[in-house]
Amino acid sequence: MNSQVPHLQTALSGPLYKLESLLLSHQADIECWFRKQFKKTPAPFYASVDLRNAGYKLAPVDTNLFPAGFNNLHPDLKPLAIQAAQSAVTQACPITDGVLIIPENHTRNTFYLENLCTLQEIVTLAGYEVHIGSINPEITETTKIELPSGKVLTIKPIKRQGERVGVDDFFPCAVLLNNDLSAGRPAILEDIDQTLLPPLDLGWANRYKTHHFTHYQNVAEEFAELIDIDPWLISPLSLQCGPINFKERTGLENLAKAVNQVLETTQKHYDQHDINCKPFAIVKSDSGTYGMAIMSVKDSEDILNLNRKQRNKMASAKEGLVSEKMLVQEGVYTHETWEGAVAEPVVYMIHNQVVGGFYRVHTGKTATDNLNSPGMHFEPLSFEGSLVSPDQSKDCDATPNRFYAYGVVARLALIAAAREIADAKQNNAQNHIEDTSLEA
Amino acid sequence: MNSQVPHLQTALSGPLYKLESLLLSHQADIECWFRKQFKKTPAPFYASVDLRNAGYKLAPVDTNLFPAGFNNLHPDLKPLAIQAAQSAVTQACPITDGVLIIPENHTRNTFYLENLCTLQEIVTLAGYEVHIGSINPEITETTKIELPSGKVLTIKPIKRQGERVGVDDFFPCAVLLNNDLSAGRPAILEDIDQTLLPPLDLGWANRYKTHHFTHYQNVAEEFAELIDIDPWLISPLSLQCGPINFKERTGLENLAKAVNQVLETTQKHYDQHDINCKPFAIVKSDSGTYGMAIMSVKDSEDILNLNRKQRNKMASAKEGLVSEKMLVQEGVYTHETWEGAVAEPVVYMIHNQVVGGFYRVHTGKTATDNLNSPGMHFEPLSFEGSLVSPDQSKDCDATPNRFYAYGVVARLALIAAAREIADAKQNNAQNHIEDTSLEA
Numbered sequence: 001m002n003s004q005v006p007h008l009q010t011a012l013s014g015p016l017y018k019l020e021s022l023l024l025s026h027q028a029d030i031e032c033w034f035r036k037q038f039k040k041t042p043a044p045f046y047a048s049v050d051l052r053n054a055g056y057k058l059a060p061v062d063t064n065l066f067p068a069g070f071n072n073l074h075p076d077l078k079p080l081a082i083q084a085a086q087s088a089v090t091q092a093c094p095i096t097d098g099v100l101i102i103p104e105n106h107t108r109n110t111f112y113l114e115n116l117c118t119l120q121e122i123v124t125l126a127g128y129e130v131h132i133g134s135i136n137p138e139i140t141e142t143t144k145i146e147l148p149s150g151k152v153l154t155i156k157p158i159k160r161q162g163e164r165v166g167v168d169d170f171f172p173c174a175v176l177l178n179n180d181l182s183a184g185r186p187a188i189l190e191d192i193d194q195t196l197l198p199p200l201d202l203g204w205a206n207r208y209k210t211h212h213f214t215h216y217q218n219v220a221e222e223f224a225e226l227i228d229i230d231p232w233l234i235s236p237l238s239l240q241c242g243p244i245n246f247k248e249r250t251g252l253e254n255l256a257k258a259v260n261q262v263l264e265t266t267q268k269h270y271d272q273h274d275i276n277c278k279p280f281a282i283v284k285s286d287s288g289t290y291g292m293a294i295m296s297v298k299d300s301e302d303i304l305n306l307n308r309k310q311r312n313k314m315a316s317a318k319e320g321l322v323s324e325k326m327l328v329q330e331g332v333y334t335h336e337t338w339e340g341a342v343a344e345p346v347v348y349m350i351h352n353q354v355v356g357g358f359y360r361v362h363t364g365k366t367a368t369d370n371l372n373s374p375g376m377h378f379e380p381l382s383f384e385g386s387l388v389s390p391d392q393s394k395d396c397d398a399t400p401n402r403f404y405a406y407g408v409v410a411r412l413a414l415i416a417a418a419r420e421i422a423d424a425k426q427n428n429a430q431n432h433i434e435d436t437s438l439e440a
Numbered sequence: 441m442n443s444q445v446p447h448l449q450t451a452l453s454g455p456l457y458k459l460e461s462l463l464l465s466h467q468a469d470i471e472c473w474f475r476k477q478f479k480k481t482p483a484p485f486y487a488s489v490d491l492r493n494a495g496y497k498l499a500p501v502d503t504n505l506f507p508a509g510f511n512n513l514h515p516d517l518k519p520l521a522i523q524a525a526q527s528a529v530t531q532a533c534p535i536t537d538g539v540l541i542i543p544e545n546h547t548r549n550t551f552y553l554e555n556l557c558t559l560q561e562i563v564t565l566a567g568y569e570v571h572i573g574s575i576n577p578e579i580t581e582t583t584k585i586e587l588p589s590g591k592v593l594t595i596k597p598i599k600r601q602g603e604r605v606g607v608d609d610f611f612p613c614a615v616l617l618n619n620d621l622s623a624g625r626p627a628i629l630e631d632i633d634q635t636l637l638p639p640l641d642l643g644w645a646n647r648y649k650t651h652h653f654t655h656y657q658n659v660a661e662e663f664a665e666l667i668d669i670d671p672w673l674i675s676p677l678s679l680q681c682g683p684i685n686f687k688e689r690t691g692l693e694n695l696a697k698a699v700n701q702v703l704e705t706t707q708k709h710y711d712q713h714d715i716n717c718k719p720f721a722i723v724k725s726d727s728g729t730y731g732m733a734i735m736s737v738k739d740s741e742d743i744l745n746l747n748r749k750q751r752n753k754m755a756s757a758k759e760g761l762v763s764e765k766m767l768v769q770e771g772v773y774t775h776e777t778w779e780g781a782v783a784e785p786v787v788y789m790i791h792n793q794v795v796g797g798f799y800r801v802h803t804g805k806t807a808t809d810n811l812n813s814p815g816m817h818f819e820p821l822s823f824e825g826s827l828v829s830p831d832q833s834k835d836c837d838a839t840p841n842r843f844y845a846y847g848v849v850a851r852l853a854l855i856a857a858a859r860e861i862a863d864a865k866q867n868n869a870q871n872h873i874e875d876t877s878l879e880a
Contacts, residue, residue: 004519004522004565004566005519006516006519007515007516007518007519027565028564028565031564031565031566031567032537032567032568032569033567034567035526035566035567035568036537036567075447076446076447076516078447079444079445079446079447079520079794080519080520080523082444083520083523083524083527083793084523086475087523087527097472097476124468124471125444125467125468125471126444126471126475127471127472127473127474127475127476128472128475129472353519353523354519
């Protein structure tokens, strides 16, 4: 049986691991389960998920609700993305004929701008009028930027009229955030009556990673029951810890304790599954996405012995936000390599569909390192070579589709994100009821 | 800009024709227009459209609402089909968790059975429980058929309980017809309260091709206005004629007149567009899909001079149905060849999406012949070779995407089919009102 997610090449080329085979053999049940999950809890407009594949274990380590690498997807996969975008907009805002995209404030990061351009193309080809409205105060007039690809991106300053935001005379019902709001909740977006995708509360100004991973743990347990596996095989232990102030060295003992707890629990799981590896933990800010503030530690003593430079690094977070609460997460080895360098798959989804993926590759890192750091590069994934030649098309069902497993685990994280959004909406509704009762 | 429809290889390799370029350069407007059309008139569950590409002209010549070549699509495209199937079922029947497929009665045509198997896989991987329930009286118990691909197809006898049809204890809300009902309306399907896709009235027992092409003509005119072209460039002249009885030679003079009219009008268009070709007309049954009853004529005298064998051939139609009304249609040259043999593209759609295509190739035919006849074979279309190699992915926007034009014209025919379905539903609703008032 052919898979629901695109049959993409992966860095690993050996036989399928037990977990991968198990997921492939349960495809019909799994797809039915996913469909029911997303019927219950609508999927976000889009998301990308970083995975680590240790072979014995395949788990998400980061779920990004503002994916910024659409330019890294293989062009062959664009029809999938366009089709999914049409479903996503229709579900979120059936009446709209236009979509306003609010980008990050970067104006010189051409990688980001190429992503933005691709995203605009995808939504345009889904049949919508699309304009880009920036909240960057430096954008005061229509700005055209020529990109390395030769494409020209047009960014306009956003403006507010009553309870709507837009550009020029374009104030569509749907507004798509491609800005993770690390700098806080922009006042111009508060209380708009347009449909904001995802809601404001899902920006890093409000969101905690541990909240996501708590939901993920529940999703993983429900899914593990469906296919009868230990949920640990698809989920990383995650603890929230803090507040921690690295500069002033407060809270470090608690952090060391949390690291110890994660390492010990991981060791128990390793023993149970006969895994002969040394556990490690990842310490990162519980909010925000800034790659620098991530540490890989194999011993809780490492935390207590941090030097000043290391502590300063952990204290720096994106756009000046101080990271206070930390996420201590079980480290998952990546046993994938791309031309000799360690690699981790990143899966892109729009609506409830996998629309592609790529590898994040880092030539200067090891299997226990965070790869989202300067020096990384991306390898877009195309369809498996064997499928492209018509002669071999009859054998397609025989080709092990390793990428299917990635698409499954990434969509489990997508369900967790969908539940985060449902929580945020419910909280907002409750706050609104409380506001109303105060008024009455 | 990358296209909304898959970037597939085509038989033609020269530079794009003017019409193809024009469609490509209007993509954003075209996709927006399609989205609005399908919002107004929901697309059928699926359809396939046979196209003829003369270069100066690209037109549909047959729209099949019961496509039977899913096995001929390239496996790489399956994720597109699965995603579209999920949208199609959700739109038609949001509450269902299962789909019953009603197949053709063929039990020995392994090509058809491979198609059925692929269709079942697609809907299963969209997350639904799928069973095949046959109306073939020879199927009296669960029948397993091993196919050349190694897959095993399970067909069960359909049964009716109250106002529902199903197999065993499976009576889902959605029932998908993959049987064109050439043999008539099966009593077991009358007045069921499940959602039948497409409705019973769209089977060949009720449907006329001219009805479809009348709708198509309107769609083509609306679309032609959008991109400012002569609608003739995308639509074939189509006249209904009859009743004709070939065996008894009644009505042949009228048929010859209709042929003459089509040839003369075509010549006027050729003159207007400076086309140096000899017009020809296609005469086929106005209902049914039986490939034998199709004639290509260049002179109305040919009709009057038919010999007995030719008349017998025209009189034979699928499953004994006598073809009485005929469609006389402008012939469109196919200037595409596949390894030297004439070829015509067939585009597959699920819901409102293009999900793939293939070429129908016939080594024994010419540019004016009907290719849907014994001796034809199929060439599945994969993604353009140039796109598969990551090195060249940056150039993708430069590759002319000839297949885009095919996807556009096929979807115009899909809109016409959607309007046919809307008509049928409205007529049914009116009949129901009349029934009720008679009762009252």
